[in-house]
Amino acid sequence: MSKKQALRDRRGWKGFIIVFFAILLILSMLLSIRFGSVNIPLSDILATFTGGIQSDFQNIIWNIRVPRTFVAVLVGANLAVAGVLLQGIMKNPLADPYIIGVSSGAGLAGMIVLILYPHLPHLLTPVAFIGATIVAFTVYALAWEKGIAPTRIILAGVAISAFLGSGISALMVFYSDRVQGTIDFMVGGLSARSWPQVEIILPYSIIGIILAIIGIRKMNLLMLGDRTAKSLGARVEWIRFSMTAVATLLAASAVSVVGLLGFVGLIVPHTARLIVGNDYRVLLPASIFLGAAILTASDTVGRIVFAPIEIPVGVIMGALGAPFFLYLLRRKMI
Amino acid sequence: MTVLQATSISQSYSNKQVLKKIDLKLNEGRIYSIIGPNGSGKSTLLHALSRQVKPTKGDVYWKEKNLYQLSPKKVAQELALLAQVNDPMDLTVEQLVSYGRTPHKSLLQRLDEKDQEIIDEAIDLTKLNALRKRNVSNLSGGERQRAWIALCLAQQPKVFFLDEPTTYLDISHQLDVLEIVSRLKKTMDVTVVMVLHDLNHAASYSDEVIVVKEGRIYGQGTPKEIMNQKMFKEVFHVQSDIYEDERDGILRIVMKPLINFNDNQSFFKERRASV
Ligand SMILES: Nc1ncnc2c1ncn2[C@@H]1O[C@H](COP(=O)(O)OP(=O)(O)O)[C@@H](O)[C@H]1O
Ligand SMILES: [Mg+2]
Numbered sequence: 132m133s134k135k136q137a138l139r140d141r142r143g144w145k146g147f148i149i150v151f152f153a154i155l156l157i158l159s160m161l162l163s164i165r166f167g168s169v170n171i172p173l174s175d176i177l178a179t180f181t182g183g184i185q186s187d188f189q190n191i192i193w194n195i196r197v198p199r200t201f202v203a204v205l206v207g208a209n210l211a212v213a214g215v216l217l218q219g220i221m222k223n224p225l226a227d228p229y230i231i232g233v234s235s236g237a238g239l240a241g242m243i244v245l246i247l248y249p250h251l252p253h254l255l256t257p258v259a260f261i262g263a264t265i266v267a268f269t270v271y272a273l274a275w276e277k278g279i280a281p282t283r284i285i286l287a288g289v290a291i292s293a294f295l296g297s298g299i300s301a302l303m304v305f306y307s308d309r310v311q312g313t314i315d316f317m318v319g320g321l322s323a324r325s326w327p328q329v330e331i332i333l334p335y336s337i338i339g340i341i342l343a344i345i346g347i348r349k350m351n352l353l354m355l356g357d358r359t360a361k362s363l364g365a366r367v368e369w370i371r372f373s374m375t376a377v378a379t380l381l382a383a384s385a386v387s388v389v390g391l392l393g394f395v396g397l398i399v400p401h402t403a404r405l406i407v408g409n410d411y412r413v414l415l416p417a418s419i420f421l422g423a424a425i426l427t428a429s430d431t432v433g434r435i436v437f438a439p440i441e442i443p444v445g446v447i448m449g450a451l452g453a454p455f456f457l458y459l460l461r462r463k464m465i
Numbered sequence: 466m467t468v469l470q471a472t473s474i475s476q477s478y479s480n481k482q483v484l485k486k487i488d489l490k491l492n493e494g495r496i497y498s499i500i501g502p503n504g505s506g507k508s509t510l511l512h513a514l515s516r517q518v519k520p521t522k523g524d525v526y527w528k529e530k531n532l533y534q535l536s537p538k539k540v541a542q543e544l545a546l547l548a549q550v551n552d553p554m555d556l557t558v559e560q561l562v563s564y565g566r567t568p569h570k571s572l573l574q575r576l577d578e579k580d581q582e583i584i585d586e587a588i589d590l591t592k593l594n595a596l597r598k599r600n601v602s603n604l605s606g607g608e609r610q611r612a613w614i615a616l617c618l619a620q621q622p623k624v625f626f627l628d629e630p631t632t633y634l635d636i637s638h639q640l641d642v643l644e645i646v647s648r649l650k651k652t653m654d655v656t657v658v659m660v661l662h663d664l665n666h667a668a669s670y671s672d673e674v675i676v677v678k679e680g681r682i683y684g685q686g687t688p689k690e691i692m693n694q695k696m697f698k699e700v701f702h703v704q705s706d707i708y709e710d711e712r713d714g715i716l717r718i719v720m721k722p723l724i725n726f727n728d729n730q731s732f733f734k735e736r737r738a739s740v
Contacts, residue, residue: 348572355564358548359613361517363620364541364568409555 145413148406152420156204159428163200164192167434171196198325203430203444204423205329205336206321206385207395211422212343213382214396215403215414216374219350221281227396228382230288231375234393235295236266237386238317242299245313246306255316256331256387263383266291271375279371319392319445321430328388335384342377343415350374350411392445394452395422401459466493468624468656469514469532474523476509476680483509484520485680491624496650496657498667501677502701507660508549508628510677514658515546515626541568545622549629549660551613553602558593558612559584561601565619587618591645607638614645625649627659631666639663643670664701668692668716676700688716698723 165171171188179192213228221230228234240262244255270291274283303310315322349370352360357367382396399422400414407413426444429451433442469491476484483506491497491514499507512518514525516532525532532540545565554561565587566580576584588597591611596604601612610630617625627646631639647670649655661667667674668688676683676691678700684691689709697705697720706719 345572348567352564352567355554355561355616356548356550356552358517358546359551359564359616361537362515362541362544362546362548362617363564364536364538366537410560 145407145410145417149413149416149420152417152424156420156424156427159424159431160200160204163203163427163431164196166431167196168439194325198329199321199430200427201329202324202332202388203321203427205332206389206392207399207423207426208419209332209336209339209381209385209422210392210395210426211399211403211418212340212415213378213385214422215400215411215418216343216346216350216378216381217396218400219353219411220371220374220378221285222353223281223285224401225397226281226285228378228386229292229391229393229396230285231379231382232266232270232288232291232295233263233379233382233386234391235292235299237263237383238391239266239295239298239302241316241387241390242302242313245316246302246309249309249312256328259387260383263386264379266295267375267379267383271372279368279375284375315443316390318443319386319390319448320441320443321389322441322443324388332384332388335380339377339381339384340419343374343381346370346374346377347411347415350415354409354411390445392426392448394448394456395426398448398452398456399425401456405459467491468493468528470526471514471520472524472526474513474520474525476506476513476518476520483680484513486523487513487680487682489514489675489682489685491656491658493623493656494650494654495672496647496670497659497673497675498671499658499660499675499677500662500664500667501683505677506680507677509680511546511626511628511658511660515544515624516540517546538568541620543623545617545620545625547613547617547625547627547630549632551609553609556601557598558588558601558604558615559597561612562587562615562619565616565621568620583621584619587615590618590648591615592641607634607641610634610638610642611645614642618649622655624656624658627657629660629662632662639666646670664692664697664718664720665716668718669713692716692718 161173161176164176165173169188169191171192175188176192179189210228214226217226217228217231218224220226237259241255241259244251244258248254270284270287271279273287273291274280276283349365352363352365353367353370355363360367386392400418403414403417403421407417426448429447430444433444433447436442467490469489471487471489473486473488474484475482475486487510499510501507509518513520516525516537519533527535527540527543562584563576563580566576566583569580570576588594591614593608593611593615596608601609604612614630625646630642630646634642643666646657646659650657671688673686674688674691675685676696683700684696692707694705694707697703697718701720702723704721704723708717709715710717
């Protein structure tokens with residue numbers, strides 16, 4: 132009996148952490164709606180949500196802040212889930228959404244639109260998504276040999292990324308006058324993202340996260356090693372393939388909307404792992420909330436530190452994320 | 466009764482043939498040891514028999530059904546494998562062992578009282594009671610191996626495959642593992658198939674020994690039938706003295722290298738002296 136209790140106690144603690152991350156998320160969403168080039172009083176935000184008194188800020192809140200916050204939440208959650216899945220699938224702490232070629236695929240495709248067809252900006256997202264998906268599956272196909280070996284995927288991903296990266300560089304050299312317009316996409320930014328982007332990413336988020344939740348037990352089995360997972364009846368190759376596909380869709384939809392936002396998919400899962408452990412039943416929800424919260428908060432910071440100049444969220448993530456990552460490394464927590 | 470049967474199985478990787486037309490029959494409730502030099506195909510054979518890796522040719526039958534046509538989950542209710550290498554795990558012993566119940570549960574089912582009893586029993590059998598809340602990654606090699614064995618026991622398999630379960634352990638932990646295994650057979654009638662490196666362990670703990678040489682079965686039989694000087698010389702390239710211990714009737718094997726290294730040493734000495 133006492134043993135069962137001890138188990139529940141630990142679950143309780145982990146439950147607490149998840150709730151804590153969820154509260155962090157709600158707070159950062161509120162801050163994100165409240166602060167920016169104009170600061171909106173909390174009372175006006177509440178009034179707008181409850182549909183009470185008319186607020187002068189209603190337009191800003193509904194058409195700018197709320198959708199942008201949603202995009203940040205969904206992108207953060209998507210990248211975090213993609214990262215946490217890929218780390219488990221590849222059994223590699225450095226696996227993140229970009230290792231499977233999503234970023235270079237979206238990058239090259241996006242750059243082609245931005246540089247060669249700058250008059251067709253609405254094509255950016257769908258083309259980047261298609262590019263990301265095609266390249267991810269190419270990497271997968273190249274790595275295939277009687278099932279996939281994680282190292283082969285990682286090596287194929289690196290090679291393909293280098294190849295496509297040189298394509299991106301070539302574009303930048305030949306059209307150096309148009310590079311300016313691509314910076315936001317190359318580092319990942321949320322400026323001017325609104326309801327259309329929410330609509331694009333939301334279905335992928337919902338479907339992807341539901342599939343990831345369904346995969347929780349399978350991911351836990353993979354953690355025990357391929358042989359043991361198989362001995363326990365898991366279809367290891369199928370789990371790898373299906374969960375990689377889920378991660379690809381999540382990451383590709385995120386990247387196509389915000390550009391090549393790095394680090395979220397790497398740092399968030401590691402931090403969550405550190406705090407709640409490797410059990411995907413806890414790790415997955417923790418990563419979702421933490422990823423969404425961190426991205427939303429970083430975007431808010433990017434909007435206010437040098438206002439009215441907006442710093443792309445990708446820059447903030449890199450500037451804060453990299454030192455934090457090194458800190459974890461020094462503490463031997465990874 | 467025959468539980469597992471391999472009919473002419475071959476396994477190739479790229480163009481290398483690792484198993485060559487192996488025929489094998491395993492009977493219920495017996496302990497089999499697979500012995501052979503490094504790289505002879507022992508693990509590959511174990512994997513073919515335990516539904517880990519489908520042979521490129523030939524079939525494996527589990528009680529007259531084609532093993533590779535049964536669902537993985539169904540097979541997992543009958544067969545368990547202790548892998549040759551297991552990564553360190555950030556889980557408590559109890560959590561690790563409870564994964565053994567996976568094949569007996571549907572996707573949404575939680576562990577119930579009965580599962581908990583089975584888990585407790587597995588922990589008891591492997592003498593891990595005092596360590597059940599400890600993190601597996603903090604255990605000693607022998608304790609960790611017992612935790613992984615407990616995971617397999619919680620699976621309640623009919624056939625238990627172990628790939629070199631004793632290789633990285635000190636001698637007392639080696640014997641612990643072998644004692645656990647032989648008790649399984651006696652108390653639960655589990656069929657055991659294990660790859661062993663120590664030939665004396667194979668001689669004393671197995672009902673039958675399967676000798677693998679270069680991807681073929683060199684021979685199969687009781688230790689007394691199969692373990693002789695000719696076999697040791699042909700398969701392992703060693704000289705051996707074999708005698709039956711009067712006290713327990715078990716074969717004891719003393720081995721010597723075919724090449725005499727001492728001669729070489731004096732050879733080197735002479736050369737050094739002459740320089
Ligand atoms: N997945 C694989 N790919 C290629 N070669 C393999 C693979 N698995 C095993 N082999 C080769 O098969 C041979 C037998 O391996 P194995 O069954 O592990 O030997 P043992 O367990 O007897 O030491 C070795 O030469 C090994 O290199
Ligand atoms: Mg082996």
